Amino acid sequence: MFLNEFKILSKLDSTKILTLYLNVDPSTHDGKKTIWFKWAKTAAKNLQNQVKEEDLNEFNEISNKILNFLEAYIPDSKGLIVFAGKNLWKEYHLMVDLQNQIWWGRPRLLQFEAILSLNKRYGVLLFDKEKAKFFTYHLNVLTEKKDMELNLDTSQWRKQHGKGGGSFSAGGSGASTDLYANRESVAIESFWKNVGKKAEDIMVKEELFGIILGSSEANIKRFIDCCHNLKKHIKGTFVIDLDDNILNITNSVKNSVQEIELNNQREILDYILSEYKAGKKAGVGVEEGLKNLQMGKVSTIVVNRGLDTIVCECLDCGFVTAKKVSKCSRCASEKIREALIASIIPKLSKEYGSSLEIINEKLVDKLQKFGGVGFILRY
Numbered sequence: 288m289f290l291n292e293f294k295i296l297s298k299l300d301s302t303k304i305l306t307l308y309l310n311v312d313p314s315t316h317d318g319k320k321t322i323w324f325k326w327a328k329t330a331a332k333n334l335q336n337q338v339k340e341e342d343l344n345e346f347n348e349i350s351n352k353i354l355n356f357l358e359a360y361i362p363d364s365k366g367l368i369v370f371a372g373k374n375l376w377k378e379y380h381l382m383v384d385l386q387n388q389i390w391w392g393r394p395r396l397l398q399f400e401a402i403l404s405l406n407k408r409y410g411v412l413l414f415d416k417e418k419a420k421f422f423t424y425h426l427n428v429l430t431e432k433k434d435m436e437l438n439l440d441t442s443q444w445r446k447q448h449g450k451g452g453g454s455f456s457a458g459g460s461g462a463s464t465d466l467y468a469n470r471e472s473v474a475i476e477s478f479w480k481n482v483g484k485k486a487e488d489i490m491v492k493e494e495l496f497g498i499i500l501g502s503s504e505a506n507i508k509r510f511i512d513c514c515h516n517l518k519k520h521i522k523g524t525f526v527i528d529l530d531d532n533i534l535n536i537t538n539s540v541k542n543s544v545q546e547i548e549l550n551n552q553r554e555i556l557d558y559i560l561s562e563y564k565a566g567k568k569a570g571v572g573v574e575e576g577l578k579n580l581q582m583g584k585v586s587t588i589v590v591n592r593g594l595d596t597i598v599c600e601c602l603d604c605g606f607v608t609a610k611k612v613s614k615c616s617r618c619a620s621e622k623i624r625e626a627l628i629a630s631i632i633p634k635l636s637k638e639y640g641s642s643l644e645i646i647n648e649k650l651v652d653k654l655q656k657f658g659g660v661g662f663i664l665r666y
């Protein structure tokens with residue numbers, strides 16, 4: 288859903304849009320609305336000074352619309368994004384942290400885009416022997432795909448069992464029970480194969496990063512044996528009852544995703560450090576990372592969360608360096624601005640087609656002595 292919205296917004300060609308990113312997380316603001324509301328009011332006022340004379344009326348009208356909205360707004364999420372124009376109103380309520388930002392001009396999409404690319408989309412499959420439910424998990428929200436629920440039709444083989452019972456009586460009830468168990472087992476496995484096929488379809492159709500399975504331990508083991516093709520897409524599993532409440536399911540998925548991403552990042556970091564030591568396909572360091580990234584050599588760049596290194600960006604050609612310079616080494620321009628690396632890397636990684644991982648707090652020690660930046664080379 289957000290991906291489509293993002294595409295629509297990136298096609299807007301109006302230059303009179305007010306973009307607002309606001310951290311409204313009730314838990315970090317102690318439930319106090321005044322803090323973020325005050326920030327927005329002051330920021331909108333400051334922004335007014337930068338607006339062109341002829342656009343001022345329109346700006347004021349739109350900015351008032353947003354402030355009136357905020358005045359009545361009671362957040363039930365962590366982050367609020369608003370894009371507002373004369374004939375445009377888009378609001379998004381996200382369960383992820385945002386950095387406060389306000390902008391007048393074309394829609395300011397960088398933070399939105401960074402959030403989308405850093406938060407992978409997962410499929411979640413909950414199942415037991417007779418039922419399967421599908422969900423997607425994105426931006427910390429679990430959404431059930433109600434139209435995709437699958438049920439095993441048990442009426443046929445149960446009826447057969449009841450009818451056939453008599454004719455097997457000569458062979459003793461043991462044989463009859465075995466046959467029943469066998470028939471049940473065949474029916475379940477064929478049901479699961481069907482479920483697995485459907486999960487694979489969604490995986491491809493919705494471009495999900497992977498699938499997470501929830502069931503009993505025994506079911507999960509049997510299911511994976513049953514669905515070979517799905518195996519490579521399964522990123523994690525957790526034990527749960529299919530009819531558990533949605534809060535417990537959401538928490539289990541959240542924990543599972545955290546574990547998957549932690550393991551994934553640990554693997555990437557171990558790979559980078561071992562390849563770096565061997566002098567091969569990876570490297571570390573802020574300047575080395577920026578240099579290789581801008582030469583188009585980097586397939587994946589990893590940056591420690593919260594890294595506050597200052598870099599210099601050329602406003603003419605966009606070249607970025609960690610060295611303190613007053614003149615661009617690429618185009619000799621003297622229009623240089625200082626910026627936080629955290630705000631520069633998402634833009635650069637997109638420009639040069641590299642994937643970006645922001646390393647979890649729990650793992651930042653591994654990279655800290657290398658400046659908090661590591662990278663994998665394409666070749």
Ligand SMILES: [Zn+2]
Pocket residue numbers: 601602603604605606615616617618619620
């Ligand atoms: Zn330059």
